[in-house]
Structures are given as structure tokens and as C-alpha cells.
Amino acid sequence: MHLTALSGGIGGARFLTGLRSILRPGDDLTVIGNTADDVWLFGLKVCPDLDSLMYTLGGGIDVERGWGRADETWHAKEELAAYGVEPTWFGLGDRDLATHVVRTQMLGAGYTLTQVTEALCVRWQPGVRLLPMSDDRVETHIVIDDESAASGRRAVHFQEYWVHMRASVPVRGVVEVGVEQSKPGPDVLDAITAADAVIVPPSNPIVSIGTILEVPGIREAVRAATGPVVGVSPIVGGAAVRGMADQLLGGLGIEVSASGVARHYGARSNGGVVDGWLVDERDRAAADELSDAQIACRAVPLLMSDADATATMAQDTLDLAAELAR
Numbered sequence: 001m002h003l004t005a006l007s008g009g010i011g012g013a014r015f016l017t018g019l020r021s022i023l024r025p026g027d028d029l030t031v032i033g034n035t036a037d038d039v040w041l042f043g044l045k046v047c048p049d050l051d052s053l054m055y056t057l058g059g060g061i062d063v064e065r066g067w068g069r070a071d072e073t074w075h076a077k078e079e080l081a082a083y084g085v086e087p088t089w090f091g092l093g094d095r096d097l098a099t100h101v102v103r104t105q106m107l108g109a110g111y112t113l114t115q116v117t118e119a120l121c122v123r124w125q126p127g128v129r130l131l132p133m134s135d136d137r138v139e140t141h142i143v144i145d146d147e148s149a150a151s152g153r154r155a156v157h158f159q160e161y162w163v164h165m166r167a168s169v170p171v172r173g174v175v176e177v178g179v180e181q182s183k184p185g186p187d188v189l190d191a192i193t194a195a196d197a198v199i200v201p202p203s204n205p206i207v208s209i210g211t212i213l214e215v216p217g218i219r220e221a222v223r224a225a226t227g228p229v230v231g232v233s234p235i236v237g238g239a240a241v242r243g244m245a246d247q248l249l250g251g252l253g254i255e256v257s258a259s260g261v262a263r264h265y266g267a268r269s270n271g272g273v274v275d276g277w278l279v280d281e282r283d284r285a286a287a288d289e290l291s292d293a294q295i296a297c298r299a300v301p302l303l304m305s306d307a308d309a310t311a312t313m314a315q316d317t318l319d320l321a322a323e324l325a326r
């Protein structure tokens with residue numbers, strides 16, 4: 001079976017460890033990673049979601065923190081701060097730094113981000129084929145209030161909003177800078193259309209999955225995919241399990257609920273991108289709402305509390321896909 005997943009960082013990566021653990025011999029998994037969180041810092045190209053995927057699937061992640069390298073030290077960050085160099089708020093660990101140095105060096109030598117990612121994965125052996133959504137620069141910017149600006153608004157890079165401001169002010173809008181001119185990475189469209197099933201893990205529906213779908217051609221490919229498209233709710237019991245999905249969804253006027261996210265994606269039979277949707281058991285009521293929306297919904301435990309729970313969630317996802325493929 002050929003599986004393809006679209007993914008953000010932490011939530012997607014955790015889910016994909018479960019999915020990888022239940023693959024059978026001959027199966028393969030392609031992961032299309034969000035690159036709109038990427039940021040240039042101190043002259044280095046940092047790709048937070050690709051790195052979360054690579055480190056998590058490759059066994060190098062700091063499990064407690066959820067991002068960055070295990071056994072990390074922060075000397076370089078302290079030295080940069082001692083020079084008074086901005087930004088001081090981004091957590092760039094010493095081990096992690098090596099990844100960004102290699103990536104930046106290879107990009108400078110003319111390799112594409114797809115090629116660089118493949119090269120980095122030779123070390124990490126994530127057990128999946130990891131493809132950036134695009135080789136072009138796309139950046140999520142968050143629109144916030146700013147009384148000092150003539151328009152009363154200003155846009156900040158996603159990392160500044162999330163890491164520096166800790167999502168403490170309301171989201172007025174989301175702008176995907178560069179997305180209209182971007183192209184999907186090589187193999188991205190084929191990996192979607194040819195997959196036996198397309199999986200949407202519990203990733204942020206706006207700044208992870210939403211940005212991937214906005215790369216011209218990707219939403220169309222998902223809509224045209226031969227296999228079923230099944231998603232897993234990142235919202236459990238009316239709130240994001242982790243992260244800022246609530247602030248973003250609320251700010252954009254999308255209902256912060258398991259069914260609200262599914263309706264935001266929409267049914268493929270009705271112009272949207274999913275056929276099936278898993279919600280947590282406590283969100284069982286979503287099933288009725290979604291049957292009106294032509295989305296097949298199943299309620300199962302959706303907390304990735306340990307490896308077994310995550311593997312069971314992944315199996316439930318494949319079971320729903322198998323049902324919908326018939």
C-alpha cells in the first residue's frame with residue numbers, strides 16, 4: 001500500500017510514528033511537510049516542521065519538549081545573545097545548529113530544499129520519504145493589531161507570533177507570503193494522486209495543512225486523488241491538544257471543534273478535501289453534524305499518550321480509509 005500524508009510539525013510527526021509502526025512489508029509512506037514556518041535566522045535556513053518530522057521519526061527529538069534535539073545545549077544561543085544579536089527568542093540549540101548549517105550550505109551550493117531534505121534524511125533514516133511541500137520560499141505571516149501603524153494592523157512572521165509573542169494577541173488574519181508564486185516540490189503531486197490513501201494527521205488546519213493545500217496544484221491533487229482522504233481531528237473536546245490552533249481558528253471565524261475543523265476542510269464530494277474524519281470519543285456528537293456535510297465520521301480515542309495509543313489511532317485511520325476505498 002502506498003500512503004501519503006500531509007503534515008505540520010509536532011502533532012503530525014507524533015501521529016506518523018504510529019502510522020509508520022503499523023506499516024506492513026511492501027507498504028510505503030510519503031510525508032509532505034509544511035515549509036511555511038521556515039525562517040532565516042543568523043543567515044541560516046531553519047525549517048521547523050521538516051526538522052520536527054525528521055528528528056521525531058529519526059529518533060533524535062527531545063521528547064519532553066516536543067521540538068529540537070535530545071541532549072541539547074545552548075552555548076551558541078548564549079554567545080549570540082552576548083553579542084546583542086537579535087532575535088534572542090528563538091531556541092536554536094547547538095546540536096540543532098548543525099542541521100541548519102548543513103542545509104544552508106547545500107542550498108548555497110545550488111541544491112533544492114527537496115534534495116537537501118533527502119540528504120539530511122540519509123543520517124536520520126526516518127523510514128518515510130520526506131518531501132517539502134515546495135522548494136520555493138513561502139512564509140506564513142500573522143496579522144495582528146498595531147495602533148501605531150496607519151492601517152491599525154501589522155503582519156509578523158509566524159515564528160515571531162508563536163515563539164516570541166506566544167500567541168498572546170488576537171489573530172486578525174493569516175497571509176501566506178509567496179504561496180501564489182510557489183510550485184509543489186517534485187513528486188509531491190504524484191505522491192498524492194497515486195496514493196492508495198491520503199492521510200491528514202492531527203496537524204494545525206490553518207498554518208500546517210492549510211498552507212500545504214494553498215500551494216497551487218496541491219488542493220486540486222488532493223481533490224483528484226484516487227484513494228480516499230482521511231483526516232484526524234487536532235481538536236479534542238473543543239480545544240487544541242497542544243499549540244495554537246484555537247487562537248488561529250477562532251481568529252479566522254472557524255468553529256473551534258472537531259466538526260468545525262472537518263467542515264472547514266469540507267467533503268471531497270462537495271468541493272472540499274476529505275472523505276473521512278476521526279474525532280475523539282468525547283466529540284461523538286460531531287458524527288451527526290458531519291453526515292449532513294457528507295463526511296464519514298468515526299469516534300475513537302484521539303490522545304497520543306503513548307506509542308500504543310498512537311499506533312491504534314493510526315490503525316483506526318487506515319480502517320476508515322479502507323472502508324471508504326470500497
Ligand code: GDP
Nearest residue numbers: 008009010011012202203204208234241242304
Ligand atoms: P506544529 O507544526 O508543531 O504546530 O505541529 P502540527 O501542526 O503537526 O500539530 C499541531 C496540532 O496537533 C495541534 O493543533 C494539536 O491540537 C494537535 N495535537 C497534538 N497532540 C495531539 C494529540 O495527542 N491528539 C490529537 N488529536 N491532536 C493532537
Ligand code: CA
Nearest residue numbers: 008009037049
Ligand atoms: Ca509548524
